[in-house]
Amino acid sequence: xxxxxxxxxxxxxxxxxxxxxxxxxxxxxxxxxxxxxxxxxxxxxxxxxxxxxxxxxxxxxxxxxxxxxxxxxxxxxxxxxxxxxxxxxxxxxxxxxxxxxxxxxxxxxxxxxxxxxxxxxxxxxxxxxxxxxxxxxxxxxxxxxxxxxxxxxxxxxxxxxxxxxxxxxxxxxxxxxxxxxxxxxxxxxxxxxxxxxxxxxxxxxxxxxxxxxxxxxxxxxxxxxxxxxxxxxxxxxxxxxxxxxxxxxxxxxxxxxxxxxxxxxxxxxxxxxxxxxxxxxxxxxxxxxxxxxxxxxxxxxxxxxxxxxxxxxxxxxxxxxxxxxxxxxxxxxxxxxxxxxxxxxxxxxxxxxxxxxxxxxxxxxxxxxxxxxxxxxxxxxxxxxxxxxxxxxxxxxxxxxxxxxxxxxxxxxxxxxxxxxxxxxxxxxxxxxxxxxxxxxxxxxxxxxxxxxxxxxxxxxxxxxxxxxxxxxxxxxxxxxxxxxxxxxxxxxxxxxxxxxxxxxxxxxxxxxxxxxxxxxxxxxxxxxx
Amino acid sequence: xxxxxxxxxxxxxxxxxxxxxxxxxxxxxxxxxxxxxxxxxxxxxxxxxxxxxxxxxxxxxxxxxxxxxxxxxxxxxxxxxxxxxxxxxxxxxxxxxxxxxxxxxxxxxxxxx
Numbered sequence: 001x002x003x004x005x006x007x008x009x010x011x012x013x014x015x016x017x018x019x020x021x022x023x024x025x026x027x028x029x030x031x032x033x034x035x036x037x038x039x040x041x042x043x044x045x046x047x048x049x050x051x052x053x054x055x056x057x058x059x060x061x062x063x064x065x066x067x068x069x070x071x072x073x074x075x076x077x078x079x080x081x082x083x084x085x086x087x088x089x090x091x092x093x094x095x096x097x098x099x100x101x102x103x104x105x106x107x108x109x110x111x112x113x114x115x116x117x118x119x120x121x122x123x124x125x126x127x128x129x130x131x132x133x134x135x136x137x138x139x140x141x142x143x144x145x146x147x148x149x150x151x152x153x154x155x156x157x158x159x160x161x162x163x164x165x166x167x168x169x170x171x172x173x174x175x176x177x178x179x180x181x182x183x184x185x186x187x188x189x190x191x192x193x194x195x196x197x198x199x200x201x202x203x204x205x206x207x208x209x210x211x212x213x214x215x216x217x218x219x220x221x222x223x224x225x226x227x228x229x230x231x232x233x234x235x236x237x238x239x240x241x242x243x244x245x246x247x248x249x250x251x252x253x254x255x256x257x258x259x260x261x262x263x264x265x266x267x268x269x270x271x272x273x274x275x276x277x278x279x280x281x282x283x284x285x286x287x288x289x290x291x292x293x294x295x296x297x298x299x300x301x302x303x304x305x306x307x308x309x310x311x312x313x314x315x316x317x318x319x320x321x322x323x324x325x326x327x328x329x330x331x332x333x334x335x336x337x338x339x340x341x342x343x344x345x346x347x348x349x350x351x352x353x354x355x356x357x358x359x360x361x362x363x364x365x366x367x368x369x370x371x372x373x374x375x376x377x378x379x380x381x382x383x384x385x386x387x388x389x390x391x392x393x394x395x396x397x398x399x400x401x402x403x404x405x406x407x408x409x410x411x412x413x414x415x416x417x418x419x420x421x422x423x424x425x426x427x428x429x430x431x432x433x434x435x436x437x438x439x440x441x442x443x444x445x446x447x448x449x450x451x452x453x454x455x456x457x458x459x460x461x462x463x464x465x466x467x468x469x470x471x472x473x474x475x476x477x478x479x480x481x482x483x484x485x486x487x488x489x490x491x492x493x494x495x496x497x498x499x500x501x502x503x504x505x506x507x508x509x510x511x512x513x514x515x516x517x518x519x520x521x522x523x524x525x526x527x528x529x530x
Numbered sequence: 531x532x533x534x535x536x537x538x539x540x541x542x543x544x545x546x547x548x549x550x551x552x553x554x555x556x557x558x559x560x561x562x563x564x565x566x567x568x569x570x571x572x573x574x575x576x577x578x579x580x581x582x583x584x585x586x587x588x589x590x591x592x593x594x595x596x597x598x599x600x601x602x603x604x605x606x607x608x609x610x611x612x613x614x615x616x617x618x619x620x621x622x623x624x625x626x627x628x629x630x631x632x633x634x635x636x637x638x639x640x641x642x643x
Binding site: 194 | 554593594598601603605607608610
């Protein structure tokens with residue numbers, strides 16, 4: 001304890017926040033972009049921009065099944081993702097028969113055109129929006145499990161930071177509408193408070209539900225110890241469609257009546273449409289079909305699904321009607337985190353919460369550095385390597401991540417469509433840019449550094465629609481004319497972001513602030529006013 | 531339309547919360563806030579806030595309605611904050627516009643059935 005309860009809470013809030021703020025920014029940034037995951041993926045595959053979604057789901061299923069029958073009649077697994085308003089393409093995948101020495105065969109996937117449902121569309125290899133989605137909990141260049149533990153620890157610190165922040169913010173109601181501009185560290189404090197308090201329900205919800213999504217990783221012991229059969233059995237029992245039926249080894253004489261299964265599923269589960277279909281051993285007598293429903297308007301994470309055998313008997317069905325109270329709670333809370341249920345206006349409210357989360361974390365980090373710099377300036381003390389490191393991390397993370405994201409989008413258009421390893425190099429480009437901004441920030445952590453990175457970000461953002469026009473057959477106006485609002489919206493958001501970045505650059509250059517000049521001795525810096 | 535209605539109500543509510551504070555009241559009205567008047571401002575703010583919740587739940591159901599209401603609190607508060615920062619004297623006009631928008635969206639919702 002640091003003297004008093006209030007001081008202890010302040011200490012915990014400050015140091016816990018500082019320790020995790022850069023990682024939390026990455027998580028918030030990636031998570032916020034994940035709300036546009038499918039739209040980013042769509043933009044990053046321009047070959048599909050001319051596609052119009054097939055309105056008749058029945059016809060789409062029939063066509064994709066005939067393609068799979070011609071391409072992979074003996075495959076042990078077929079997988080179909082049907083198109084919807086956010087995903088204009090019908091996706092299919094199949095597993096090839098394993099080669100000698102292989103446990104499982106290669107997984108091959110592709111897309112069908114939405115309008116004519118003809119096979120043969122060659123989309124460029126890219127991770128698309130999934131990169132940001134994975135980044136926000138799996139990070140990169142490390143095992144997913146390790147990353148999830150690290151992100152979980154950061155989320156826990158965030159939760160502690162929110163609670164301690166509420167405790168230490170004594171004027172939470174008095175300062176509710178207060179923002180004092182141009183007052184140095186106080187301005188950053190006001191920005192930190194506003195972004196935290198105005199979106200507090202969102203911050204609490206997203207942090208708590210984020211931890212909840214991985215609860216069986218973080219707190220696996222109760223299920224492992226108490227549930228008969230452990231976690232594997234628990235998941236099997238929780239979702240009875242997780243059953244494997246062995247192949248009989250006898251070839252089916254007739255194709256599977258998938259359409260009948262879908263009609264029956266819709267009637268049984270009271271769903272309007274189907275989102276995906278998975279077929280095991282499609283050519284075998286013991287084929288099984290799992291149909292997943294699309295949850296329209298329901299705040300639910302677990303999709304309604306049924307596993308059918310080849311005769312159409314239900315072998316297992318999702319048990320949403322028989323959920324226990326904890327399952328219902330988890331179903332709702334995890335759905336709130338992913339927001340897949342959210343219609344566009346509500347999705348935008350989630351995005352606003354995410355943006356405010358980014359501002360909260362960023363302003364916290366900048367505020368810490370600013371206060372220390374001001375203290376040292378008053379005491380005429382050297383800046384020190386630790387402050388310079390924090391400033392560099394702030395710059396690299398807050399301004400560097402948007403720039404790195406633009407580099408990611410630029411590489412998507414500039415690397416040749418058939419370039420081997422393009423998917424990886426798009427991601428490498430993101431991290432190389434992040435690293436370069438960090439190195440630059442170590443050299444120039446002050447306002448000029450910020451201004452330069454914001455200027456670069458703004459310039460690249462404003463030029464993105466032009467790059468799209470030059471490297472593909474499509475452009476912003478075409479998207480607007482064709483009513484492809486997702487694609488047009490993405491470019492318009494980037495344009496707006498570019499203007500904000502340029503405003504930020506101008507702001508950094510126009511305001512006098514604290515500048516730091518390097519002394520002759522390495523590692524020692526003197527603080528001077530600009 | 532339901533979003534517009536709830537947003538206008540929340541803007542109204544937030545504006546009363548803001549003028550329930552001494553400094554903002556003086557900036558908006560140019561006079562000192564008295565105790566009774568402060569109570570009236572805050573009572574109106576809380577009343578409209580819960581009215582907004584009720585309206586959201588009636589139109590969109592409890593699950594979606596409450597979610598929309600919580601979600602719209604943030605932009606409504608941000609909007610009022612922005613007005614106070616830039617043109618605090620506009621707050622009264624904003625209230626009138628919010629009220630009109632609320633009525634318009636209510637009529638549109640009733641008309642649409």
